Amino acid sequence: MKKYYKIVTYGCAMNRSDSERLAATLENLNFRPAVKNQVPDLLVFNACSVRQSAIDRIYGQAGNIRELKNKNPKLKVVVTGCVLPKDRRGFAAIFDLLLDIRDLRGLPRRLQNLERSKVSVPRQEGIDYFKIEPRPQSKFSALVPISFGCDRFCTYCAVPYTRGLEIDRAAKDILKEVKKLVERGYREITLLGQTVSSWRDPQKPSYRFLNLLREIEKMPGQFWLRFASPYVLDFDEKLIIFLARARKVSRYLNLPLQSGDDAILKRMNRRYSVTEYLAVLNRAEKEIPDFSFSTDIIIGFCGETEKQFQNTYRIFARIRPTMAFIAQYSPRPGTLAQKLMKDDVPAKVKKARFEKLTRLLRKTARENLLKEVGRTLEVLVDAWSARKKECLGKTRNYKTVRFRSQKSLVGGFVNVKILKAREFELEGKLV
Numbered sequence: 320m321k322k323y324y325k326i327v328t329y330g331c332a333m334n335r336s337d338s339e340r341l342a343a344t345l346e347n348l349n350f351r352p353a354v355k356n357q358v359p360d361l362l363v364f365n366a367c368s369v370r371q372s373a374i375d376r377i378y379g380q381a382g383n384i385r386e387l388k389n390k391n392p393k394l395k396v397v398v399t400g401c402v403l404p405k406d407r408r409g410f411a412a413i414f415d416l417l418l419d420i421r422d423l424r425g426l427p428r429r430l431q432n433l434e435r436s437k438v439s440v441p442r443q444e445g446i447d448y449f450k451i452e453p454r455p456q457s458k459f460s461a462l463v464p465i466s467f468g469c470d471r472f473c474t475y476c477a478v479p480y481t482r483g484l485e486i487d488r489a490a491k492d493i494l495k496e497v498k499k500l501v502e503r504g505y506r507e508i509t510l511l512g513q514t515v516s517s518w519r520d521p522q523k524p525s526y527r528f529l530n531l532l533r534e535i536e537k538m539p540g541q542f543w544l545r546f547a548s549p550y551v552l553d554f555d556e557k558l559i560i561f562l563a564r565a566r567k568v569s570r571y572l573n574l575p576l577q578s579g580d581d582a583i584l585k586r587m588n589r590r591y592s593v594t595e596y597l598a599v600l601n602r603a604e605k606e607i608p609d610f611s612f613s614t615d616i617i618i619g620f621c622g623e624t625e626k627q628f629q630n631t632y633r634i635f636a637r638i639r640p641t642m643a644f645i646a647q648y649s650p651r652p653g654t655l656a657q658k659l660m661k662d663d664v665p666a667k668v669k670k671a672r673f674e675k676l677t678r679l680l681r682k683t684a685r686e687n688l689l690k691e692v693g694r695t696l697e698v699l700v701d702a703w704s705a706r707k708k709e710c711l712g713k714t715r716n717y718k719t720v721r722f723r724s725q726k727s728l729v730g731g732f733v734n735v736k737i738l739k740a741r742e743f744e745l746e747g748k749l750v
Contacts, residue, residue, distance in 0.1 A: 330367030
């Protein structure tokens, strides 16, 4: 008798990569993906504890789970991903199984145990996560994790407590996976890690992130190589010069700033100053043709004064990112900020600052995109709207382009002349 599964994914690209490995593991157990509106036999929530809003969404599923179990009494519900210990305790009353994502290869045994009792999976010393061949969700765009966990211990961040310390994947395994994907015709490869640029080969520590990029760049085939997310202190002159000369590596960076105030950065344990961040960004903008970047900002971190927020606003206006991921600070249980600092910026102040910075982002984003009007850009088509008869795609420097065309172009490279700029996307015509 066939069994069906459904995976609900929250969080970042790493979580999406987790879900691809979850899907592969379940399909090796003869589970099949549930079709739309079908009640599955196994429902997996791949969670994210990085923000409280994401955890609240998981708790909000309790009513839906009860309803689904009424329709299918044999339904089992699992939660995994980035889950803090406090959230694990809360989830125990809702879910049948709490699975450490690092113990994914142990999932078959855990599912067998579900027939007898609820199981909370302990952390393991090793990791076999990388040994699972994923089931890609796309036929042309692939996510390739090169590290797992993080050693940075930013005071606001839950990742070291949910994924553990950084474990780097061997270069030979990464290169083997990328080579296989390119040979299968994948057009976009994205290397993933919590701080992807700190990666080094565990079997040869002198072999660093730059060496890895160089080897992938030399692989034959037409594809773009992206990576997310780097840490500003890893960007030395050699890496920037390589990115400037590379023909396949993306000319886009997500380079998190988090705050434009040095005192706040120190409180966050970010280990760089605003001056150091600007020096890296200025060098990248000077050296890399068609350079584009986004950044991350946390609004209302512990003790942030109005003057300190204004410093962030001023720096944001100076660097003028094409996109920014702006978050209102929420304390995560177990982090140093939650233990040692007071979340003393009122919610209404956070909201006002968030809205002010978002208005500035809309302005800077559109001004950046206006520079592309009249140009013809190479675009990798990644989606098609049947309703609008339009394709959506990304340029090499990760700008979104919309143009009228047919679905058959999805997954391929095309040239598009840019006719119009909106706040966060370009419009053009196929040439």
